[in-house]
Amino acid sequence: MLPGMSEEKGCVWSVERTPIGPLLLAATGLGLVSVVFHAERRRVPAALSGLARGLGARPAPSPGDHPVLTEAAEQLAAYFAGRLRVFELALDWSLASGFTERVLRELAAGVPLGSVVSYQDLARRVGEPGAAQAVGAAMGANPLPVVVPCHRVVASDGGIGGFGGGLETKRRLLALEGVLPSPLF
Structure with a gap:
């Protein structure tokens, strides 16, 4: 405690x-x-x-x-400010459970800053290869966005996918992490 x-x-x-x-x-x-x-x-x-x-x-x-x-x-x-690559915070996972918690824990541990993973690949990582849509639902239920980086999950076809904070916020976070180019204006 x-x-x-x-x-x-x-x-x-x-x-x-x-x-x-x-x-x-x-x-x-x-x-x-x-x-x-x-x-x-x-x-x-x-x-x-x-x-x-x-x-x-x-x-x-x-x-x-x-x-x-x-x-x-x-x-x-x-x-x-670009000075932190890994969050080191005590997390209370009580707002996530079951499949969602498994997916979020894998995301937090296995998708570092500067990289992305597809919904499908994340489903495979948790042993549920046919559960890409369920991974999308888990991202939408993430109680700890930014810290548990659901913005790093993208569509298999290269599209940005969805995001509970809005697509512009997702783009800004991915640009901050060097995954997307920063907007010109």
């Missing part, structure tokens, strides 16, 4: 400004549990309601320097 958190499913959150827009970060006593795109003020209540349903507890705003949220914010800042 991490300092500053109880064993119960208490959850704290904060919103961090990033080059791809505000991200809501949430943490439990086990680690970072959620990253939510487009966390503008008007969208935060809905994101918190979703977290409450998933965790069985209403998240509370961080009372200040929370170690997990602080470390996550620092690592995200380093990532966006």
